[in-house]
Amino acid sequence: MAETDLVDWLRFSTVPGIGPRRQLALLHAFGEPGLALAASEAALREHLPESLVSAWRAAAAAPSPQVDATLAWLQTPATAVITLGDANYPARLLDLPDPPVLLYLKGCAAQLQGTMLGVVGSRGATPQGIANARAFSAALSVAGLGIVSGLAAGIDAAAHEGGLDGTGGTIAIVGTGLDRVYPAGNRALAHRIAEAGLLVSEFPLGAPPKAEHFPRRNRLIAALSHGVLVVEAALGSGSLITARQAVELGREVFAIPGSIHSPQSRGCHRLIKDGAKLVESADDVLDELDWQARLLPQQRSITSPPQRVSLPPTPTSEAGVDDVVLSALGHDPADLDALVVRSGLTVEQLCAILLGLELTGRVATLPGGRYQRLA
Incomplete structure (x- = not known):
């Protein structure tokens, strides 16, 4: 041009x-x-x-x-602007009643032409939710699907991490100008995506993270994707808005079920009641999309070793340690191996704390050496 x-x-x-x-x-x-x-x-x-x-x-x-x-910014490596009049403008965005007339890109622009799956969920995700988001996204990326998300904390960040683990890569649709990173805690991740994936924004350089920007960002995630996977979401979550927009655009919606005790599962359960596809493995998504590429048997499992989740430093008070263990446990059953990795505590420490939590009715012991949070 x-x-x-x-x-x-x-x-x-x-x-x-x-x-x-x-x-x-x-x-x-x-x-x-x-x-x-x-x-x-x-x-x-x-x-x-x-x-x-x-x-x-x-x-x-x-x-x-x-x-x-903007013209000066375009002199820096791996930057581009594409307009509604460009031949390589993403055709799927034309399904929107209000496609952006211009997109700012940083990274590998060719990723916009691939087949993509949106992966969204709660910012305040549980440790199990974060592990699921990364494992599903990695497996789907290995199968060749690009992982699209919004660079938010929690599920979005884990989805991008998983996308970077496979050949499908990842695209981050952001709610600011591309000269800013929001949240600041994802700055290193944003740099990795710019190097190995793609950052996309419809907002001009310098645009701040205004509240009204994020619903606009979400509609692009829904439109670019062939389907949207919701990993965890509370009722009223912005992820449910993305899912609704996906339905309106004729995209598939998938949801991972969770514990009935977890507020972060209620949005997914609502979606399933409303007709979203319940998924338990990456192959469930691939089969529903009729994706020709199939995962190798060793890649189908989402029960990969638990990821270490960043938690606050272990407090010295008894109440503080209890909170660390409850946070690491989340709302899905977990065994001691998973809790050791998530909490950073020893097996001996965990056994003593879990016994105390069980005696106060906050944790139950399940068959197979697993524990379930009750409160």
């Missing part, structure tokens, strides 16, 4: 107060960004409210530091 054309697209996409739907209406009316920017006030009034006409005209005429900053 010629630089003059790109400048027109950048100016067009960053006029304040003009969202994707109005941008699309202007493109339909004028054919291309340059003509829309040059349109008369009379012509603009047919497509914009009076309150926005003067803002549009002022933005079209004024110098744009935003455009200059």
